[in-house]
Amino acid sequence: MAKPQALIEQVRSSVAVEFERRHAPTLIADRKAAKAARHKAKHHKYTKAAFFRYCYYDPAFKFFCEQVLDVDYLPLPEATRAYGEVGVQNSSDYVCTPFKHILGDFAEALDLGADILVQFGGPCRLGYYGELQESILRDMGYDFIMLNFAHGIQLGYLGWAKEVLKTVNPNVDVPHGVVKLKAVAKMIEHLDTLRDYYLANAGFEVERGVFDAAWVSAMDAMRTCLDERDINQAYREAMAAFRAIPLHKPADPIRIGVVGEMFTAIDGRSNLDLDQKLIRMGVEVHRMLNFTNRYLRYNEPNLRVGAKDYLTYDMGPTSTLTVAAARKYAAEGFDGVIHAKSAGCTPEIDCIPVLQKVSEDYHMPILYLTYDSQTSDTGLDTRLEAFYDMLAMKKEKNK
């Protein structure tokens, strides 16, 4: 009789046997390639930049490339399964899921003609994404340069700006760039405010689809902005359009807070459109986690004060935000919280014991969602519906 799957002893192992050194023992691009790249960069030969797909920030990325770096921006089309596979196949099995998504995006961008890739840095594994992806893509045969924000962070702000921005454009106009960088920050704030309004109200529109149409045109308006004035103008118009949408919102709707990891909790492609799914159920969604709160206004020690019953130290890149937000939602009487993260995200896994205590103390249910590249859409639907039903019943009982 065949053994059940669980009993078959599984040892994950792999062997690399290569007696000749074909690859330089380093992730850093070999000297010749690096020299050629430097030469081309010096003459500003690389001109088409691409970011990976990330939430709704694409207008800000576009503005950053065109106005700060002074290079063209290559927008990516809707995500496809094929490039997702490229990402999965070329990364190690159990690296966190965003890595695979981003690698697929980069491969796609390079196929579409990009020659500059932009990658962020961060305090967790994210800080190592850039270098590893650059090496993997080079081994795949692509030629490009990467603007990796993780380089030069040990040099302080100025050193970082010099090291990083000049990689792409040696003639980058720093004072001009600073002014435009301020505008980028403004745009991010506006995008987040718009999104917050959308999440809180789109579930209650009288006519289906009006909010989505307004959202699309707001994004289009943001994409065509050239300076801070345009950005403010676009924001005012979009907000006015949002507010003009008729709503039938009950006095006490079901409110759910979304917390979790920076990528998966926000990005629609990674969390299989969690926002949309919740909105379609008629839920008021709140999400403290966004660029504005994590970067522009992030003051970790002060944020931790709000959650000091649970936290002594900063537990990880977004952990304080996760716990503080969950506690805030609980204290404000939200019906439930959804914790979304990618498979293997260590800092967010470590938040779970803390969130369990928050949930216990405030009697508020928390749904824990882990996404990997195989997570199915229907499976998610079922779980969300069950969660919604539970919250609705609880609300009915407590009336």
Place this chain on the structure above:
Amino acid sequence: MLQATDWADVKVVGIPRALLFYRFGVLWTTFFESIGRTVVVSDPTDKAIADEGDHLSVDECCLASKVFVGHVESLVGRCDAVFVPCYPTGEPRTGFCTKFQSATDMVRNTFRDQKLRVISCEVSNARKMKDVRRAFESMAQRMGVGPKDARAAFKAAWDAQRAHDDALADAQERTLRRIDEERKAAKAAAAAGEDARFPLGILVVAHPYITHDPYLSSAVIDSLTDMGATVVYADAMDHERSYKKSFDFSGTMPWLINRELIGAILLAQDRIDGIVLISAFPCGPDSMTDDAIMRCIQGTPILNLMIDAQSGTAGVETRVESFVDILRFQQKGGYVHG
């Protein structure tokens, strides 16, 4: 403002024998003993501890973290407080996995209902003596120890740790030298047409809390030694040299221990015959660095093993055996060239 001395009544300090204990354990125990506390280190890992940790942890945690929680549990009731330090990732090139940053609060919340007391300190840069000292001194202050005593205790602890590390590094260096000599002798014998027996040096690359925890790694290490291989531990090699060397491999790698491991590989590669990577499933940093090592380090065969609570010893042994066979075959003339 007078600093609170709310930990002054902690007389017996429990230290879990897991995670960074294998790296900084000498420092920790010497420090607490020097300020007059009794130290209880939890027993070596066994199945009961691992199972208990598995039971108390979130499913997705890595094996090493589950074992750690099991050790903390085994200390409940055996000490006044458990010492769980926080090693943040603030420094971009000498950080740790976020696990070590969140350990304190993870333990506090997991064991909240048992009213387990946790004492801790926050070390911002583990490579800088003054940074570490500041953290330990302020902890000593909360334990009611005067600044002078705290400083003396820290000095003793730092020196003890350094002496311990140096001794380990020397041992690795001696082993490497022995392999070199044996290889030279074997070459001479082969040239003279005699029956030559080549040594088989294997560099075991894993976090210290994997390599030196027999429950986790003995299956691998024992079968290596049983097959006549000489084992060199990458994590025990000279930390300073390894760390500096690692910048040849990667500019942005954020983790101190992984840096030391990769640096050790680069330093020792020409003196050993094979590399065995061991990681605990699913280790975050290793998921990225092991892939990079497998792709970029060539010229030496590499076996990458992932251990997991379910993996038994038989499966591991088979893999190690076939890997050693590859190496022996290569020594006898091999697959390529002559």
